[in-house]
Amino acid sequence: ADLDGDTRNVLLTLARILTTLRTGRIRSKDEAAAALLPELPPEHRPVLAAARDQYLAGEYGSWA
Numbered sequence: 001a002d003l004d005g006d007t008r009n010v011l012l013t014l015a016r017i018l019t020t021l022r023t024g025r026i027r028s029k030d031e032a033a034a035a036l037l038p039e040l041p042p043e044h045r046p047v048l049a050a051a052r053d054q055y056l057a058g059e060y061g062s063w064a
Contacts, residue, residue: 007063011051030056 012029019025019032027035033052037045054061 006060008051008054008060011048012055015048 009029012033015032015036016027016029019027019035030052033048033055037048037052040048050061
């Protein structure tokens, strides 16, 4: 029920899960996002980059 308004953390958690499964190493949310960004199609990179940047700035921003 809490996931509806927490898009940023959901995206970053999915990045962590994927990088952990691939490497066996748990990374921070921002490190996981940075590792995946080059692999994403260019049109999808801004969403994950925005989530990472908001996380680093301590903001949630608007995902509406």
